[in-house]
Amino acid sequence: MLVVVFIGWWYVKNNVGRIDDNKFQALKKLAEMERLGTIDQAPIPSWALEAYSNQQDFVALLVLDTRRKNIPDSFLLDTWNNKDSRKLFFNLAGVLEEKNSSFREQSMAVADLIIHNWSKTSTADQQIFINDERRIET
Numbered sequence: 001m002l003v004v005v006f007i008g009w010w011y012v013k014n015n016v017g018r019i020d021d022n023k024f025q026a027l028k029k030l031a032e033m034e035r036l037g038t039i040d041q042a043p044i045p046s047w048a049l050e051a052y053s054n055q056q057d058f059v060a061l062l063v064l065d066t067r068r069k070n071i072p073d074s075f076l077l078d079t080w081n082n083k084d085s086r087k088l089f090f091n092l093a094g095v096l097e098e099k100n101s102s103f104r105e106q107s108m109a110v111a112d113l114i115i116h117n118w119s120k121t122s123t124a125d126q127q128i129f130i131n132d133e134r135r136i137e138t
Helices: 002-036 052-068 073-081 083-098 103-119 123-131
Strands: none
Touching (some): 002 103, 052 073
């Protein structure tokens, strides 16, 4: 039993490390593309070019991950509906897809970025979003 627990722990630890490394490398690549003025050439994920339902599935995963961190749906809505933010999210997912990251890993990386942005939002602005009762239907 102890061996099974150890193997499970090792597997999760190594996958989380790989996912975090991929996310870091992807963000680094996007920052470099921005610096070089080639950000318009950044990839977007294949699922973003396919059926609209794929984007809905992606947003549903974002809702799941951001709600776990008590981030209001209204913040996610405003962030997702911002043209520049959405382009960044698609570009991040696109670079991750190039690194063979799964759909779920891509959504987790984007959710982490949204969570980070929430943590950088002033308390006063956070309260505005908390008081905003818009919800995302999933």
